[in-house]
Amino acid sequence: MSKNEDTMILPNGVNKKDFLAAIKEFEKIVGKKWVFKSKEDVYLYRDAYSPYWDEPEEPIPSLAVAPKSTEEVQEIVKVANQYKIPIFPISTGKNLGYGSSAPNNRGDVVVDLKRMNKIIEVNDKRNYCILEPGVSYFDLYNYIEENNLNVMMDIPDPGWGSPVGNSLDHGWGYLHGQFRDHFGNHCGMEVVLPNGELMRTAMGALPGAKTFAENKYGYGPYVDGLFSQSNFGIVTKMGFWMMPKPEHYTLAAITVPRRDDLIPLVEILNYLEDSSIVGWPLYRSPLNPEYGKPMNPELKSYLTSKNGKPDIEKIQDYALRNEIPYWRIDVSLYGTKDAVAANINYMKERFSKAIKGSKVEVTEDYDLPLTEEQKKSLKHKVTLGIPNLEIFWLSTRGEELGPKDGHVWFSPIIPRDGKELLKCQEIYIDTFYELGMESMITPFSHPRTWMYRAFCFMIGFANSREDKEINEKMRKVYTTMVKVAAKHGWGDYRAAPPFQDIVSGVYNFNDNILKRFAEQLKDTIDPNGIIAPGRGGIWPKRLRGDKNA
Amino acid sequence: MLRNIYKILLLLLLASATVYASDSSKFDQGKKVFDKWCIHCHGVGMPATDALKIVYKGTDISPVLEERKELDADFVKYIVRNGKFSMPFFRKTEINDEQLNSLALYLSTKNK
Ligand SMILES: Cc1cc2nc3c(=O)[nH]c(=O)nc-3n(C[C@H](O)[C@H](O)[C@H](O)COP(=O)(O)OP(=O)(O)OC[C@H]3O[C@@H](n4cnc5c(N)ncnc54)[C@H](O)[C@@H]3O)c2cc1C
Numbered sequence: 001m002s003k004n005e006d007t008m009i010l011p012n013g014v015n016k017k018d019f020l021a022a023i024k025e026f027e028k029i030v031g032k033k034w035v036f037k038s039k040e041d042v043y044l045y046r047d048a049y050s051p052y053w054d055e056p057e058e059p060i061p062s063l064a065v066a067p068k069s070t071e072e073v074q075e076i077v078k079v080a081n082q083y084k085i086p087i088f089p090i091s092t093g094k095n096l097g098y099g100s101s102a103p104n105n106r107g108d109v110v111v112d113l114k115r116m117n118k119i120i121e122v123n124d125k126r127n128y129c130i131l132e133p134g135v136s137y138f139d140l141y142n143y144i145e146e147n148n149l150n151v152m153m154d155i156p157d158p159g160w161g162s163p164v165g166n167s168l169d170h171g172w173g174y175l176h177g178q179f180r181d182h183f184g185n186h187c188g189m190e191v192v193l194p195n196g197e198l199m200r201t202a203m204g205a206l207p208g209a210k211t212f213a214e215n216k217y218g219y220g221p222y223v224d225g226l227f228s229q230s231n232f233g234i235v236t237k238m239g240f241w242m243m244p245k246p247e248h249y250t251l252a253a254i255t256v257p258r259r260d261d262l263i264p265l266v267e268i269l270n271y272l273e274d275s276s277i278v279g280w281p282l283y284r285s286p287l288n289p290e291y292g293k294p295m296n297p298e299l300k301s302y303l304t305s306k307n308g309k310p311d312i313e314k315i316q317d318y319a320l321r322n323e324i325p326y327w328r329i330d331v332s333l334y335g336t337k338d339a340v341a342a343n344i345n346y347m348k349e350r351f352s353k354a355i356k357g358s359k360v361e362v363t364e365d366y367d368l369p370l371t372e373e374q375k376k377s378l379k380h381k382v383t384l385g386i387p388n389l390e391i392f393w394l395s396t397r398g399e400e401l402g403p404k405d406g407h408v409w410f411s412p413i414i415p416r417d418g419k420e421l422l423k424c425q426e427i428y429i430d431t432f433y434e435l436g437m438e439s440m441i442t443p444f445s446h447p448r449t450w451m452y453r454a455f456c457f458m459i460g461f462a463n464s465r466e467d468k469e470i471n472e473k474m475r476k477v478y479t480t481m482v483k484v485a486a487k488h489g490w491g492d493y494r495a496a497p498p499f500q501d502i503v504s505g506v507y508n509f510n511d512n513i514l515k516r517f518a519e520q521l522k523d524t525i526d527p528n529g530i531i532a533p534g535r536g537g538i539w540p541k542r543l544r545g546d547k548n549a
Numbered sequence: 550m551l552r553n554i555y556k557i558l559l560l561l562l563l564a565s566a567t568v569y570a571s572d573s574s575k576f577d578q579g580k581k582v583f584d585k586w587c588i589h590c591h592g593v594g595m596p597a598t599d600a601l602k603i604v605y606k607g608t609d610i611s612p613v614l615e616e617r618k619e620l621d622a623d624f625v626k627y628i629v630r631n632g633k634f635s636m637p638f639f640r641k642t643e644i645n646d647e648q649l650n651s652l653a654l655y656l657s658t659k660n661k
Contacts (some may be wrong), residue, residue, distance in 0.1 A: 013557050034642075041641060044630065044638055046638075048597065048637035048638060064640075094637075096637060100637060101640060112640065112642050114640070114642040115642055138585075159589065160586075161590075227556040388589055389590050389595070389596070389651065390589075390595065390596060392590055392597070392635060393596040394594045395634070396596045396597065396634070397600040398603075399601050404635055405634055405635060406635045406637075407635075
């Protein structure tokens with residue numbers, strides 16, 4: 001036996017003999033080259049942002065298998081069933097902050113679909129695409145530009161992920177509302193079920209259907225939702241709706257002077273967004289210093305000057321005295337030049353009537369197509385579907401700030417309501433105070449606005465690959481935050497594997513009926529419990545005892 | 550005898566030309582890998598370059614990887630497979646060993 005086999009991580013509940021036999025079969029299916037079993041190769045599937053880095057609980061896979069076709073995926077699933085091997089599918093595996101390319105549990109075999117990278121169709125007359133899981137946002141964008149197609153894809157901030165992987169984890173983006181919801185914006189799916197059978201949903205169930213990616217429902221129950229944030233199958237194809245490239249693009253900045261102006265501001269923006277007058281609204285507070293720069297010491301002192309908590313009156317007075325707007329919202333507008341100009345005028349009128357001291361200013365104004373120079377200088381490239389990785393500024397070294405190893409996202413959904421946001425700030429600040437920590441939230445922390453009918457009030461907790469204590473503390477704070485948020489009716493939309501049980505656990509209406517329903521389904525369609533055990537808080541019967549009693 | 554020497558010289562010339570050709574195609578492949586995977590963070594004005602600007606402040610080391618004179622091939626390979634701070638490591642389905650060798654060749658020889 002080689003040294004490598006001695007130190008081998010085994011899949012949960014599988015003995016070494018069976019595992020070695022299964023590896024041989026996987027090698028027959030995909031070829032030796034595409035079965036990664038050495039420690040060196042398997043470790044490339046670790047979660048670089050793991051909250052358990054280098055601890056016994058860290059979910060390092062036992063093996064990774066990289067098929068090239070749907071048929072190979074089906075064969076892999078059959079072998080996994082035979083040996084009861086837990087397998088964990090990833091598409092591009094760039095889920096940083098929510099698990100990266102690692103599985104949910106130590107020992108699960110990763111099925112890496114990166115090699116399945118066919119762009120099956122992009123249609124710029126009926127505005128959709130059909131993709132395999134390994135197609136990244138960069139790949140799709142390059143294909144569109146090389147073929148001079150008149151559509152754009154709604155994308156998340158990092159461009160190296162995939163429409164399939166991102167949408168299956170309920171990811172979000174930056175165009176008009178309906179496109180930003182990446183799962184909601186998909187249309188049609190092909191899935192390998194846990195027994196290895198191939199299923200197409202909606203119109204795709206009709207052999208020869210011509211509208212796989214155009215009509216979401218087909219006939220009968222809508223089952224696509226079962227395959228997101230869950231473990232009922234491996235998705236091998238998905239359709240998505242795309243937005244036609246607009247003729248004109250304008251970026252406008254709305255500023256208001258007072259904290260409470262947020263309340264009417266949100267109401268107006270909700271109207272503008274839900275009427276498709278504006279696209280994504282980026283809420284910010286200019287009171288925050290530029291990234292990596294220190295906060296003004298006077299302002300900083302007011303964050304704790306009222307018995308250890310913020311003095312909101314003093315902060316407001318500071319903003320007014322220094323003529324710093326309390327809130328600033330960047331909004332993008334799309335359409336014809338005249339229509340966009342008319343909408344800007346309408347916005348100016350509405351805000352000036354409703355909020356004293358508010359301003360609406362155009363900051364970018366372009367006819368499309370953009371030149372390469374214009375593309376490069378765009379303030380928010382994602383609002384025109386141009387993939388990039390610039391968002392990584394938020395973890396890099398700043399002038400006054402060390403570099404981070406990454407983030408673990410805490411992402412609760414709260415109502416799209418100014419008053420509720422201010423309340424949420426207060427509750428989080430109180431929670432940090434009770435934990436005896438410096439608050440990561442201030443009275444000018446802004447909401448995230450990808451969800452077009454709700455806010456997300458997010459915190460990026462720093463992880464470490466050097467210091468286990470930082471991770472331990474972070475896990476404690478994260479867990480507390482989930483509970484505090486749930487008490488107020490706020491629940492996370494997404495979570496990294498170590499927190500999926502606790503997050504799904506607060507969605508417990510009527511004695512956990514939602515979870516019990518999912519478990520019944522799991523036991524029926526995946527009786528051997530092989531697909532991504534524990535993903536989304538759903539455990540198969542054979543593992544329910546130890547992890548989720 | 551002389552003819553044999555010519556033959557050997559010709560063979561040597563041909564051999565070095567193929568080595569040169571394969572090195573230059575490896576170099577080109579390395580540039581492609583860089584443009585696909587690295588430039589989005591390590592290009593001019595990108596976040597990793599901004600961060601390295603702070604690290605190398607006051608030295609004559611360029612924060613732009615493609616302008617570096619002293620990059621070591623093994624160092625490049627190590628960073629790609631081990632990550633650094635928030636830069637994650639890359640799997641072999643993303644950058645395979647051959648592509649990684651080309652990338653390392655490109656970055657370590659470009660300005661030498
Ligand atoms: C700085 C930063 C900014 C970010 N900004 C955004 C953002 O703006 N919007 C956003 O949505 N996210 C964001 N993220 C989170 C994440 O990086 C992206 O969502 C990314 O696109 C997810 O990775 P992926 O697309 O490679 O999906 P993958 O990692 O391939 O998949 C995600 C998960 O979905 C499941 N899955 C994947 N493929 C399949 C399949 N074929 N069948 C069944 N299940 C499958 C698996 O559980 C997998 O772990 C950000 C992260 C960072 C670090």
